[in-house]
Amino acid sequence: MKRVLSLILAVCLIVSLCACSKSGSSKDDYKVAMITDYGDITDQSFNQTTYEACKAFCDTNKVQFDYKKPAGDSTAERVAAVESAIDEGYNVIVMPGYAFGGTIVEVSDKYPNVKFIALDVAAGDILEAGVPKKGGSYDYNPGNWKVKDYYYSDNVYCAVYQEELCGYMAGYAAVKLGYTKLGFLGGMAVPAVMRYGYGYVQGADAAAKEMGVNISMKYAYGNQFYGDADITAAMDTWYAAGTEIVFACGGGIFTSAGEAAAKVGGKVIGVDVDQKGTIDGMFGAGMTVTSAMKGLYPATYDALTDIVINGKWDNYKGKIATLGLVSGSDPESNYVQIPMSSTQWGNGFSKDDYKAMVKSMFDGSIKVSNDIGSEPATSAVSVEWLGNLK
Numbered sequence: 001m002k003r004v005l006s007l008i009l010a011v012c013l014i015v016s017l018c019a020c021s022k023s024g025s026s027k028d029d030y031k032v033a034m035i036t037d038y039g040d041i042t043d044q045s046f047n048q049t050t051y052e053a054c055k056a057f058c059d060t061n062k063v064q065f066d067y068k069k070p071a072g073d074s075t076a077e078r079v080a081a082v083e084s085a086i087d088e089g090y091n092v093i094v095m096p097g098y099a100f101g102g103t104i105v106e107v108s109d110k111y112p113n114v115k116f117i118a119l120d121v122a123a124g125d126i127l128e129a130g131v132p133k134k135g136g137s138y139d140y141n142p143g144n145w146k147v148k149d150y151y152y153s154d155n156v157y158c159a160v161y162q163e164e165l166c167g168y169m170a171g172y173a174a175v176k177l178g179y180t181k182l183g184f185l186g187g188m189a190v191p192a193v194m195r196y197g198y199g200y201v202q203g204a205d206a207a208a209k210e211m212g213v214n215i216s217m218k219y220a221y222g223n224q225f226y227g228d229a230d231i232t233a234a235m236d237t238w239y240a241a242g243t244e245i246v247f248a249c250g251g252g253i254f255t256s257a258g259e260a261a262a263k264v265g266g267k268v269i270g271v272d273v274d275q276k277g278t279i280d281g282m283f284g285a286g287m288t289v290t291s292a293m294k295g296l297y298p299a300t301y302d303a304l305t306d307i308v309i310n311g312k313w314d315n316y317k318g319k320i321a322t323l324g325l326v327s328g329s330d331p332e333s334n335y336v337q338i339p340m341s342s343t344q345w346g347n348g349f350s351k352d353d354y355k356a357m358v359k360s361m362f363d364g365s366i367k368v369s370n371d372i373g374s375e376p377a378t379s380a381v382s383v384e385w386l387g388n389l390k
Contacts, residue, residue, distance in 0.1 A: 027061055027062075027063055027308050030091060030092050031088075031089055032057075032065045032090065032308070033068060033090035033092070033093050033094070034051055034065075034093075034095075034096075035067070035068050035069075035070065035078060035081050035082055035093060035095050036051075036068070037070075037073075037078070037095075037096060037097035039251065039252075041067060044275060044277075045252075045272050045273055046119075046120070046251075046272055047096060049273050049296040049300075051067055052297065053301045056301065057300070057304045057308075061305075061308070064090075066085065066090065069081065078102075079102075083107070086111055086114055090114075092115045092117065092307065092308065093115070093116050094117045094304075095116065095119070096296070097119070098120055098125045098192060101121055101122075101124075101128060101129040102129035104126055104151050105126060105150055108153070108156050109151065109152035112152060115155055116156045116157070117157050117159075117303055117304075119296060119299065119300065120160055120192060120294070121158045121160070121320075122158070122192075123158075126151055126158075148318070154317050157303065157316035157317060157321070158321070159299055159322075159323050160192075160322050161322070161324065162335075162336050163192050163193075163195035163199060163292070164198060165199060165368055166338060167196040167200040167203065167247075168199040168202050169203060169292065169336075169358075170199075170203065170269050170290055171201060171202065171247070172204065172206055172357065173203075173207075173289070173290055173349050173354070174203075174245055174269065174289065175208050175211065175213075175215055176207045177348050177349050178346070179244045180213065181217075181243050181244045181245075182215060182216070182217040183218045183238050183243045183246035183247065184200055184220070184247045184249065185220060185221075186221040186222070186249045186250050186253075187224065187225040187251050188221060188222075188225060189223075189388070193249055194372040196247075196292060197247075198369070198370075198372055199292075199368055200292070201219070201378060201381060202369065202376050204217065204381050205376075205379065205380050208381055209379060214382065216382045217381055217382070218383075218384050219385050220234070220386035220389050222250065222256070222388070222389050223388040224390065225251030225252060226251060226252040226255070227255035227256030227258075230389070231253065231389055231390065232260055234256075234389045235259070235261070236260045236263065238260070239261060239264045243266065244267060245266065245267040246267075246268055247268075247269040247292070248269065254270065254271070254279060258279050258283035258287065259283065261283065261287055266287075267287060267289050269289055269290055269292065270292070271291060271293075272293065272294055272296070273291065273293055274291045274342055275288060276288040276291065276339070288342070290339065290342070291342075291343075292336075292338060293338060295323065295334065295335035295337065323335035323336070327362065328359040328362030331355060331358045337358075338354065
């Protein structure tokens, strides 16, 4: 009888241990690595904000963390950086930016036990990266997308943002604050930048109609994500011709807008993160009126918390989530916003006015189109569509 009881106890112990092993991974099973796209973690934009969110999460939760910077700007070099991290035992890889579409196609099915978190990587970025991996045919028509044919989706979570919403906020604020001659300087005409720009146009038009004023706007892309002498010269021409404020939207291209604005006391709108500290620090206090921001920090931190701490990977895998407004009463909790602390509020547009606008956007009273198939129609804003400057 004792032998039978001992055997039963042993079996129960084994079953208990097996059940525990199947209950999910603990945070001790995870190591987090962030890969930069083609910039560095000091870019005051996507890379830096994502890095800071990853590091803060890992420091707080005592999870091992590192980052890798690819040797160059190509899919092959980004893949090499990812594989270097995986070789070192990192099994949660965070990748910020549309440039990682090709990387996802290359690595997702090769490393099925690694979890990939891709920020601002849309279905189109993955589709554009190459041929299907699971059959089907290439079709860039959104209505026919079969994006899961292109990558192994069970270990990938993508998040994209409704840039048109915070672009709208920035354009609306600029006009309400009294600016009548606006500019939009995009980096490259990729979908995210276009959504920012088209939202900006819509917001400016809505504010101008409410105020009964006519607004002019110059709209162009630099065809690159950094400023240079040629783009600065173009911005000099804009400001000299009366442009008062330019929404500089795309990586480091703000430097050209800032250099030109500094010569004539012009203004700039930042992008992706609150860029006041960077732009004002480089070109003069008071230059940055506001910034059209994505909630990169909370999106990264929240996802890591859910996945690593709460074990909720099943809620994320295979999804291409669109992040936008989650609150009509607390603008700072939204994944798209303008900064409460550093926007140059005034009589024409106060914090309370901003909160009222967000509430109307959240409840659907204000509708913003995300269509980038054609330029937005306007009635109170005269837009000069200039295409690529280079």
